[in-house]
Amino acid sequence: MARVILHADANGFYASVELVYRPELRGLPLSVGGDQEARHGIVLASSREAKRRGIKTGMVLWQARQLCPELVILPPNFSRYIDFSEKLRKIYQEYSPRVESYGLDECWVDISNPDVSLEDGKRLADELRRRARAELGITLSIGVSWNKIFAKLGSDYEKPDATTLISPENYKDIVWPLPAGDLLFVGPRTKPKLAKYRIYTIGDIANAPDELLSQRFGKVGRMHQCHARGMDESPVMAVGTETAIKSVGNSTTTPQDMSTIDDVRCVYTLLSESVATRLREAGLKGRCISISVRDAQLNCEACQLSIDHHTALAGEIRDVAMQLFTSRGYAHMLPLRSVGVSCSSLTSFYAPLQMDLMGKAASWEKQLKLAKSVDQIRRRYGTQIIQRGNVLANPAFSGINPHDDHVVHPVPFYAG
């Protein structure tokens, strides 16, 4: 049975939600960003007018204001964004139980059914857009396709408030001319390597000789090629609303099974980096760390631990993940096929630090500064430019790039 999958992406989500409550600001360049008081406040989301003036997510607020003096900057209001996110999910869930969130503003919805065609998917997408506008006052871009990769491409294709249908008939016209880097999993480090073989577009990837990609890029090259040809079988997971919205997580299946604790540490390091970056990009930090593991027989285990403060630091998240891993005796499950880590009990990144010792809080803030400058370097040069020692030590796993690759299978975590 051919699948019908929607990927819905709320346009400029935080900024759009603010405009619902401040309709008089419509039409003005507007950004949502950290407190003006917080020196390192960054732009988290922007209205279309602000984007047109060159305002970008992640930009420091004073820079944004320099670029656009009339920019209106509102502080983030996360409980409201979470509320809207849940309301959106509830709408999607009226049509299918298979709804997988990616962050607060993106969802895959699988409406596959023997009687449902891609055209029906497009009609539903239009209906979802109409409802989001009428009921919540926000706009969605929706991609409709037979796999998750193309559905996601479709939601990026036309913005705002548009439906893009990518079918077996038109995908060569729509998808193949796009730059190779637009394909999920093709990170900024892979792009120049592909360019060496004169592979610039997604179509180039699809049409390259099979041996070239497999030989030069291994299993991952084979995967890119399958994706470019629309051969992506990954399922839309029914991720629980609570979990998906209230946590930021990543999991990954490694090309080779993880057979030692060092392998596991290596993958948790990559995943924690990605979770930490996504937390900071969303302006969040969390207090509860959960891990999941799955062995080659597909046995699953999961557990969680709350620490005494909120964090958005990769090192801390990784250390707690490893502490959970060893204390729960998961080493006995080796070799493992996939592991995941997520961070929940979220609060605003700008919430005041709770400190029991002045010294501890200060050093934490110092670490945070470091983490942020690392983020900035990464944004400029790609995620893999800075790697922690133990990842470099294991080239077999360092090929995984969870952040840029935008891992498509977030958090099937089970409470307790």
Place this chain on the structure above:
Amino acid sequence: MSFTNTGNPSLPPSLAQRAYLGVYTYTNPQGQIIPTRIRWEDGQEWEIDRVLDIRPGTARKAGGAGLRYLLRIAGQEREIFLVDGRWFAEVSLDT
């Protein structure tokens, strides 16, 4: 809703204000909250003749997303909103 706006350029005035209401309600067996009588800010109370429509919606002038109720009160149609647990009507500022 109050928010800090330090350093922002001068902002346009609100399009409308929220006039918060006291509302007597009845919850029907389907779980819908049905307003039966409203109490205006000045203490005047009005019987609701009829609830014409209830649906999720936004207050386009005063701002907010929640439930939009279309009512008939004293022979006139009137919109009121239930947003974040409070009832209000939109009151234009230019009148």
